[in-house]
Amino acid sequence: MNIKVITRHGPSNYGSLLQSIATVKKIEEFGHQCEIIDYQRADERGLNGVLTQLKAKDGFGNPLKKLAYIAVRYPIEKFAQVRFDKMRKKYLKMTSKCSSHVDLKKISADAFITGSDQVWGPMMNGVYDSAYFLQFVGKDSRKLAYAASFGKTKFDESTVEAYKKMLSEYDKIAVREKSAVSLLEEWGLDNCLGQVLDPTLLLDSKTWKDLLVSKDDSRKYANKNYILVYQIHNDPKLSDYAKRIARQTGMELLRVNPYLHQKFRGGKFFCCPDLGEFLALIDNASCIITDSFHGTCFAINFGKQFIEILPNNDTGTRNQSILELTGLSDRILHDTDDYSLLDKVIDYGKVYEVLVAERRKSLEVIRSMIQNSSFIKQ
Secondary structure: EEEEEEEOOOOHHHHHHHHHHHHHHHHHHOOOOEEEEEEEEEEHHHHHHHHHHHHHOOOOOHHHHHHHHHHHHHHHHHHHHHHHHHHHHHOEEEEEEEEEEHOOOOOOEEEEEEOEEEEOOOOHHHOHHHHHHOOOOOOOOOOEEEOOOOOOOOOOOOHOOOOOHHHHHEEEEEOOOHHHHHHHHHHHOOOOOEEOHHHHOOOOHHHHHHHHHHHHHHHHHHHOOOOEOOOOOOOOHHHHHHHHHHHHHOOOOEEEEOHHHHHHOOOEEEOOOOOOHHHHHHHOOOOEEEHHHHHHHHHHOOOOOOEOOOOOOOOOHHHHHHHOOOOOOEEOOOOOOOOOHHHOOHHHOOOOOOHHHHHHHHHHHHHHHHHHHOOOOO
16 A cells, blocks of 8 residues: 655654654555655744744744844754754655645545644644645545644634544544543544554664664763753753752763754753764663653663653643553652652563553554554554
8 A cells, every 4th residue: 555644754853753764664564655745834944933933932022032033043943954854864755845735635645644743733833734634635545643642632612623523534543642532532533543652662672773773873872871861842940950960970961952052951962963873872871861752752662761851831741641651650750859760760671561562552553544454442
């Protein structure tokens, strides 16, 4: 079968790209052709992306403040965008570029899949995009969703009505968070197969390393004693905690991120390394401190000791969901004066029992959805 996947592969974000790579790889392993639809919204790239972000921010009514924000932010965004464009071209199988719904309607496939990440939440402009609900797909192709996420749990009434209509047109849906299962049940939709793993967890750590991490990447960080910070939200408490715990333990503090402004948040900074080096930094860390969903996924998948600091916004349900599923909710830090989590070693024997079972179930969901064979709702 010819399968096309639409997902949030375009942001300059490691998790977005890695989950896209995993999705294509697993579908191909089932014997199908698969490409990511290279749909990237014009209002989320380059200067337009910076202006879209600016509109969503409070306190920028002053024209001088706006100009200052643009002058600082645009070069940072542009650098990350160029780096990730190169990585997408290197690692990801994609269609020709699409920038509008008109372009999307020209794409043909036997089945279309809404992929993972926050595809069903508001875009950068604060509004959902019907493209991620496969509204461009004709009646002759199957509509599926794997590990889709809403990114939040509360929507206004008009959005809920629109979501119910669009989602009812899917043949089958599988979602990433337990909270999403509850939403679909609440909305009366009966085409949901339940909760499945994020695509990054469908590959075990050995597969990821064999796929992307070179020997040079591994050697560069092997046998070093360091704490790695992977932070994607602007939370001063996380940065301050990481610096204090590094001083407390005497370990070196490293920080990795696509965006240059994090250089000033503490630790030796690695700006936008290639995917292999990014994974090597995770693989060799003594401990990881993160507020990122995919940072959490890779910490778990690579068997690392980690400390979870939930995002300081309303997107933390996705982090909590994977922690609950793997029995690791106790890794959430509730008190920034508490350093005891470093001494509480994770028993990955139990975690991997859960992960292997969930991986098997999730892969069966993908296989069954694509092949249109019968599947008993979990």
